[in-house]
């Protein structure tokens with residue numbers, strides 16, 4: 001099997017992955033206290049956020065000057081909905097550290113919002129670009145909500161979620177009918193503009209996705225494959241995800 005040599009692959013336990021990414025962010029924040037972080041939601045980064053909160057509590061790091069940009073948000077959930085990504089970020093990270101809330105950005109389709117999607121990429125650019133981007137991956141290869149078929153040149157846009165994503169995410173809702181069918185998402189080009197990218201791939205249900213990511217094929221059928229064209233990507237995978245390699 002041919003593996004891409006551009007992306008670094010680290011196979012570690014989940015705990016080690018969380019600590020390694022926390023350490024990278026901690027050293028970035030020491031070097032550059034006003035760093036721009038690109039953040040993801042979902043199960044994959046939860047442990048990293050826990051480690052960041054712990055590091056903040058022992059005053060190892062400060063988020064006082066940090067600006068953050070999240071990858072995506074559902075469309076159609078009422079404000080404060082427990083499955084909204086704003087709620088997720090507040091509860092898993094922002095409420096527990098000293099980040100300034102007005103410097104945390106989640107894309108929105110509300111024209112009156114400062115994070116209106118058409119301005120989102122400019123806002124990122126004006127802030128100086130994302131220094132460190134955390135990603136998860138969907139079983140169909142999506143990154144953010146860039147589903148198969150998304151243009152590699154895409155910027156922040158509105159997406160129709162694929163059936164497989166709605167099914168995957170229904171575990172967070174009472175039933176599948178409650179899962180929104182649309183979202184606003186940073187595009188693949190927006191993500192590729194980040195200076196450094198880490199992608200967390202854990203669990204048996206991601207084994208096929210990791211195998212496909214490691215093949216040299218770059219195709220819009222598998223959006224994450226675009227990461228092969230970035231020269232500062234590390235894949236953090238656990239043994240379960242690596243079981244098909």
Ligand code: F6R
Pocket residue numbers: 039040041042043044045071072135136137138142143144145
């Ligand atoms: C979330 C996001 C998605 C998730 C992906 C994996 O902000 O952008 O691409 O990273 O759906 O989700 P989990 O981590 O729940 O398996």
